[in-house]
Amino acid sequence: MIAITEQLIHDHLSKAIECARNESNTKLVSVVKKVRPIDPLIFYANGYRQFCKERFFWRDPNQQYTFVGLGRAYTLSSKEGSARFFDTEKQWKRFKKDILYTNNVKFPNGTGPLLFGGFSFDPYQKKDSYWTDFSNSKFVIPSVLYTEADGNGYLSINIKVSGEDNIQDHLKHIEELEGLLINQEYDGSSYSSPLLLTKEEIDVQRFTKNVQNATSLIQQEKIEKVVLARQLKATFTEAISTEYVIQRLLREQPTSYTFIFENENQHFVGASPERLVQKEGDYVFSTCLAGSIKRGKTRKEDALLGDELLNDQKNLIEHDVVVHMIKEAMDAYCMEVEIPMQPTLYKTKHIQHLYTPVRGKIKKGVTLFSLLKELHPTPALGGYPQKESLSIIRKLEPFDRGWYAAPIGWIDINGNGEFIVGIRSGVIERQQAMLFAGCGIVADSTPESEYEETTIKFNPMLSALGGIASGPY
Incomplete structure (x- = not known):
């Protein structure tokens, strides 16, 4: 047609x-x-x-x-x-x-x-x-x-x-x-950001205590990893224009997926760097994205930080947990799976990640929805083992993640489509935006480093809303 x-x-x-x-x-x-x-x-x-x-x-x-x-x-x-x-x-x-x-x-x-x-x-x-x-x-x-x-x-x-x-x-x-x-x-x-009135980091003390509790459980070998998140609420002088936010995200986060889903009162918007699963005909593609560090202010500093990430044992362990789980899930649904031996770097404006792509040829009858059920949540978003980490998140986090860190995407009539995880995101309601950021907790995580990591992860949405100045070089 x-x-x-x-x-x-x-x-x-x-x-x-x-x-x-x-x-x-x-x-x-x-x-x-x-x-x-x-x-x-x-x-x-x-x-x-x-x-x-x-x-x-x-x-x-x-x-x-x-x-x-x-x-x-x-x-x-x-x-x-x-x-x-x-x-x-x-x-x-x-x-x-x-x-x-x-x-x-x-x-x-x-x-x-x-x-x-x-x-x-x-x-x-x-x-x-x-x-x-x-x-x-x-x-x-x-x-x-x-x-x-x-x-x-x-x-x-x-x-x-x-x-x-x-x-x-x-x-x-x-x-x-x-x-x-x-x-x-x-x-x-003609679309501009209203003036920022307040920027409130919600219950930071609770978050740092959660990190301490999680590391204690990991050291006791109750779990290997858990992902904890926190919130930031930004309030502006007038209603936020979604056109303006998308325009900023497209310009500032070109290496990420830009998305928005409008509703009557609340709109979910973000710029996620992480594909969960894509299906094209008989082939599916996934992404292992875990372990992160900030961007440098110069190219030299940025390269040094990238090398540090590629050799950091804490982040490499966190990344390997994700790779192992996604490979297991893909093996169950695919006739063949291709995955590199070592991660590389995936860079966005404010942060760089350890990155490993995965490709598989699916078995007959496998659909995007069946893959989503198997993959979500990956250790990059929930933790490992999955059941135990979800239980800990329910106990420790005092808020509802909603669609944050969950699958969002599309599927067409031919069965092709793609889903990402809704990170670097927030919910807009009139003149307020509730933002979310998370980090993977392993045995040697510290509250200070995880607080800093989540602060960096707020930046893509804060910048798009007009809440901070431009980022690194």
């Missing part, structure tokens, strides 16, 4: 309406057109008036895919706990079987009825008010999707139809939505 004509659109809608009439059921039909590429941020901004609080944005660091979703043609959500991955996949399969109308149409990857959303980190944590708009699993199929892939632009329009619909009404609606591509002027300077 790339070179689609108006007649083909008419025929596709007409058959969908007929199908809905015959089955006495509402159908969702997708129309995909290849379009002249537009700046995705402009398209996101163009959707403000009609779709404010119902938008999402995604860009991977290689710019393989950029998505801007506007509106909600269909929503899948789950209140299940540990079964939230299975329940979401079951709903997705039911949707494709009973509700989606395609008439054997083939969609290019990343277009059409694409599903975007995420999961909670731990459904058994006590819920906090700033996660009210986020269920244990929440995914949307947008009314309008702009996809940029390998330099090409695609517009997907997803429409609910019933057997009584007038096809001309839908054709007029499609024409109106295509108008979002016309305005290509975007004055980024």
Whole structure:
């Protein structure tokens, strides 16, 4: 449906309406057109008036895919706990079987009825008010999707139809939505950061005590590693513009995944450096990202810090735990797994990490959702062993992580997609932003070093919000 004509659109809608009439059921039909590429941020901004609080944005660091979703043609959500991955996949399969109308149409990857959303980190944590708009699993199929892939632009329009619909009404609606591509002027300077009023690091003493308690448990060999997080609340003079935040993240964090998921009151936004899993046909890719150090103020200092990280036993042990767990999980679902022997460095604006990529060829029947269930949470986000570390997090952390450090991403109708972990992130609600940062605790961790590490990890979001000055060179 790339070179689609108006007649083909008419025929596709007409058959969908007929199908809905015959089955006495509402159908969702997708129309995909290849379009002249537009700046995705402009398209996101163009959707403000009609779709404010119902938008999402995604860009991977290689710019393989950029998505801007506007509106909600269909929503899948789950209140299940540990079964939230299975329940979401079951709903997705039911949707494709009973509700989606395609008439054997083939969609290019990343277009059409694409599903975007995420999961909670731990459904058994006590819920906090700033996660009210986020269920244990929440995914949307947008009314309008702009996809940029390998330099090409695609517009997907997803429409609910019933057997009584007038096809001309839908054709007029499609024409109106295509108008979002016309305005290509975007004055980024019109979006600015409101003034920062307060910046509150929440319960630092509790965090340092948690680090001490965790290291004690590790030294007693109760666990090998646990990841502990803390919060920072930033309050501004007026409501925070999501356009402004995305614009800053795209400019300042080009080596990270930029994402936002808007809701009625709360928006989850961030720039995560860490892929959890990507699926392309029969191949899957994951990332081991654990062990970190700050960036240097000069290139020489930065290189010295990188060498220090590559040879630091504490960070190498922390990284190796993640590599071991992800390899085990991939071995269970793949016929072959490729993984380098030694980590390299992965650098973002404010911090550099130990990095090991993983590639595997999946077994028949393996889906993204089954991989997500197996991988989440990795030792980089929860700890090791998984069950014991989650129990410790529930006892020690006095807040709900919500979607922080949890899978967020997309899957298309062909089964391809990608999920990252929602770190370097925060929840925006009007003029406030609640930010999260975590660190891996091992036997020789100290409260001082872990406090410093989490302080560095707050910087990407603080900078994007306008709460700090620019970072290193």
